[in-house]
Amino acid sequence: MSRYAMAIDTKRCVGCTDCVVACQTENDVPVGYCRDWIVEATSGVYPELQLEIRSERCNHCSDAPCVRCCPTSASHYAEGGIVMVDHDDCIGCKACIASCPYDARYVHPEGYVDKCTFCIHRVKEGENPACVSVCPTHAMIFGDLDDKNSEISKVLQTRKHKTLIPEAGTKPNVFYLL
């Protein structure tokens, strides 16, 4: 069994948005939509300010509310725990969109619900997702958490990290290295 996850180094990310463009190109994301996006969070009081840059996307949660609320099983866990939407099962009820605390989903102009797939078509070929492979600062690591020797397992053992709103109880699989 594999359990795919992503680690994004907030110390390395410069917010260049290459990952966003790579995703849109790789996945034919319709114009005006995005499956991933860059957030810049500033905190503190001038002159002691802190800036955190994050590349955000579907968190491929282990306890995904979108999978739970889907009335047709169109949203499901595919191999390695990747959360996928089967377009031919999706009726477009939008329950999953409402259920996602990360607002990672949208209705594709063709009617079905769409979102980040961790580039499962590339992962199956042994490649990295498009966003990871283009990152010019190597801020993103993709891999298998069940493989103790994978780069992501090692980096999560050694670096401090967080997930987004863990209190929503979704067990996200995108980690942010601090």
Place this chain on the structure above:
Amino acid sequence: MQEINITSGRMNPGVDPLLHAWGWEIPLYLFLGGVVAGILFFSAVYYLRGKANDYKAAVKIAPLFVPPLLALGLLALFLDLSHKLYFWRLYTTIRWESPMSWGAWTLLLIFPLSTAWAATFVKELYPQWDWKYEILNKLDDWLKKYRTQMAWALIFLAVILGMYTGILLSAFNARPFWNTSILGPLFLTSGLSTGTAVVLLISKNHEERKRFSKLDMALIGIELFLIIHLFMGFLASTEVHIHAAHMFLGGPYTAVFWSFVVGLGLLLPLFAEVLELKGYKIPVQIPAILVLVGGLILRFIIVDAGQSSRWLYKFIEQMYY
């Protein structure tokens, strides 16, 4: 200071800047589902209590409105789907964890059952009625023998229908304003109350009106109690829930909720019903219509407010309020 910006830009239609996945279709359906649940519940309960002739409007006439109301609700649901031709996929799976799945299956049961229930009363209400085909007459006679069983099934299904319309929303923990178990009972109570309002509108019997006026008063009382508990629960909960409550306690939904839903939809009809019971002459249509409109606005506000409440990116709310 905390400041968050999405620097890559993100304007996914239907999601940004504030979630608006559901427009008018869902609240309209939730309202109609509630009305239908209310009508069927009281029709079945008073049938079982042997009041079919005393409370004719409730037991026999009101159910005739159920099939068209339910059809209208289902049409709204269908219009909301963005991948319409695949709607039948609802009926190739049963998903216990998904309230929308039970809703779909409940509707599949309640629609034919309530139609059959209403049909058995047609000949009693219109003695001249002819079903035209012998098989329909036979079916009518056969169904009449099972009214008691149908009534029990309808009570059960009506409660599920009334509750699920609230649970559908409360199951979304991503939307703090919906994420309260009060919504199930609140929508059920509001649905039953709108059901009594329909009976009040069509009943010509004084005794029946008095009974349903009293029922409505009790239901409005429960609703007010549940609304107070809704906000008490939020204010005693986490930051996002407190924030959600503040949308109604000073925030953008304050005026519309407290004046239209609580004032015009609950307190005013309650007051009118109390006065009427004391002997003042007040047309029964006034509280009944207020209750119905209040119930509709309640659904609209709750569906809208839930989509405006969130965990992440609260800066967007501040920008658009």
